[in-house]
Amino acid sequence: MEPGTRVRWRRRASRWRRTVLAAFICGAVVLPLSGAARPEIPAPPPAALAAPTAGTLEQTYSAHRANAAEASRMAAAHGDRHRAAADRALADPSRRLLAFDGRGAGLATEVFGDLARADRVAVLVPGSDTSLDTYGRFRAAALALHRQLAAGAPAGTGTAVVAWLGYETPDTVSGAVVTTDRADDAAPRLRSLVADLRRITGPDARLSLLCHSYGSVVCARAAADLDVADIALVGSPGTGADSAAALRPSARIWAARGAEDWVEHVPHLSADLFGTTVGFGTDPLSPDFGARVFAAGDGGHSDYFDPGSLSLTNLARIALGETAEVTHD
Template sequence: MGLDTGVAGAAATAARGTEVAERRVGRRGGRGRRRTGRWRRALLAAFVTGAVVIPLSAAAQPEIPAPPPATLAPLTAATLDEAYAANRANAAEASRMAAADGNDHRAAADRAMADPARRFLAFDGRGPGRATEVIGDLAHADRIAVLVPGSDTSLDTYDRFRATALNLHRQLTRDAPDSRTAVLSWLGYRTPRTVSATVLTEGRADQAAPHLREFIRQLRGITGRDAQLTLLCHSYGTVVCGRAAAGLDVSDLVLIGSPGTGADSAAGLRTPARVWAARGDDDWVGGVPHVSADLFGTTVGFGTDPVSPTFGARVFAAGDGGHSDYFSPGTASLANLARIVLGETSEVTRA
């Protein structure tokens, strides 16, 4: 769900270079400040080059055959069971097609999604795939969390994304057993590769944002106006949420392990929602230069660090976890995420 350790190393190296440049600013005054911008752009250019020149990681993968998505009636509380059944049947057919194509791993993943106990609002087994799964009773929920993943999330890696949704739902049930909650894992876009130029730009986020806005609109058709919706965005998913945020009908927008949102501040997101941010002490994304630069006609990087005071988010404690640990049981981050979803904002522990 985030950039891997290879990119982390490149990012950390870039961060150390930026720190050196900033120390030089202090010694050289105005001339150093002028040179810092060039340092940052050069570092980002090197970062892009490092991402592009790893051919094995960035190589195109063959498309995986699958049927087109099921045709569904407009989503309402009354049509949920029909949608769940149609998507399970579609996943079963996708499994058969993947097996016939010799892709046993994808066949197994699709087959698991066709289990009668699983509930999907959307499923598309073609290529890297898309899916939106429901954990809990969506038809009667009054507090709903929507999880938006980061890079390298696909049907082939979906289990680790689903685990975050399961962990959060268990925490919500434990903290408020009488509450009516649901958690939705929204894999509604083609996530960028970990080691690729796309993970450093807003291109995939720009493509994803309209789909996320439409999904939130559909959710309102199911839940009505009274349900509280919380958007929980991780890693590159925070870039997606940043692009979709303007006017989005959610009560809370949560940014965790974020490389930036593309906005200079929480106000720049133009959302009426409360904006939260957190980063674990061992999350390497803190070492990524939180800057943006125009390189070869493309904006690279995502700007202001959401946990910095200048961004203006409500920064909460995430403990000492790493980039993939925010939803791990027993962590400060998971406890705080559950409090935000439950509306217990005064109980959230601040960083």
Template sequence: MTAAVAVPLSAAARPEIPAPAPARLAPLTAATLSTAYAANRANAAEAARMAEAHGDTHRAAADRELSTPAHHFLTFDGRGPGLATEVFGDLTHADHVAVLVPGSDTTLDTYDRFRATATALQDRLTRTAPTGTRTAVIAWLGYRTPNTISTTVLTTDRADEAAPRLAEFLHELDRVTGPRTTVSLLCHSYGSVVCARAAGTLPVTDLVLVGSPGTGADSAADLHTRARVWAARGKDDWVGEVPHVRSDFFGVTVGFGTDPVSPAFGARVFAAGEGGHSDYFTPGSVSLANLARIVLGDTAEVTHG
């Protein structure tokens, strides 16, 4: 259930990868952005050196690439599977901001695939936004995602841990963006469970669920959000075959309940085309076009599924 990759990549048996603690940063504001970017690049460079010394050449190469000036991280933590929050575009002056939340199997080792979804969306926004309208996209890998082949992907445990972190980040974001900036939250696969757990506290205009196995809520109304709630699933997305049920086994709740694209859930269902589980942000796709329209506030132009 990754944001941009269908092949499960499990790190269950992988030794812990050493890295420095995250950089100590001042509270996030427009004035501290450049300092945060520089500090996190330096942290990624040190993480690369430590991974290299540990003998993990794959992670070392990934961290080294992330330390280049092309990357603008609000947060970076190279320890273990890794965490990162990256900005694409001019966040300080953006009129519209999209925050992407990935699903399972997303780590620093697979980060380039998640990053590709963010760059695809930012490219689409840049090309289609009205003249003078500025946009930014944030790739939020702010939680330890479950492995697709694991029991954790069947429960809300990881989402329950992630939801407060997502809420904290979005409230911090308010200090950077202007009062007229719209923020849309785009949640893929297991990421939609994360977004749903935090929904009632989030300062966002739109909450978008794509390739969702369910949210743990019976309906959009049960999310208790003032945001517009959208949902979509591509025709070839295998998650449509997942039973949308929620059951208790020995005190553990398994499954996520009502299908978000069903009439019973009550979301605004939009067209996602013929694509599969990893295709929602594919350049030129129906789904990407509709996601960009939602972010830009062109809701009347969204094609419905």
């Protein structure tokens, strides 16, 4: 086989796999797949604390670390070594936990940087299949983003990233991933987080939401009345809104998709079925939606926060209040 033929064949095969995967996910509504239920892992209830302020951050971090340590002991006694290790890592004295709940799939909100002194704060909102058991990859994305922010910030500008695993994300292969139900449940929690961050940072800090995949649906459902400067949607299947203006007119609304992201093949439809909304409507990259579409490079669905990537560079520029490389506005 000639080299050029081999490359074309691989590209066709890659497109075929992505198309089949997209159809498989969309078909989950009609023929839902019930995978193995997540086992119940014992854990203490979350620490009961007053709303955090700049002056109480260290006490907040400490209380949630202690809760994670107890969750690790309980998971180990239950025989779940993987969860015990994940909880134990979060209990390390170096970690800054703004929230933690080890029950079920688990929730955590982790801070990277000095939040109390930050002038630029980026909130990372994850998509499907993110839990305490897969938290490592989400944390790696937040770390990469914080390094990029710190490297690109003007001298004297403080930066922080908040990794917000604050809702139960849907499984990729499930009916929940193509409805707005989880996002509707998550939206009040995201609004509460933004209110907490504004209380901690003060009125002058610039807050941005960077929303990946199903996380873009969450951000869209929460967007009304959020005190944020930017909302960036990456790898988005749609938002459930017809236009960027319907989300948050005073914020800059951005959208991007990598060249190898299979989400491109998800149909941009929306319908009310079985008492819920199925599908997420208008493609955020379409001119009709009206977002600022920025370059994301050649990456796939999980590559937006890869160190050195064009998408990460542009996301950091957005969070810093600069202008990303726009393909149309």
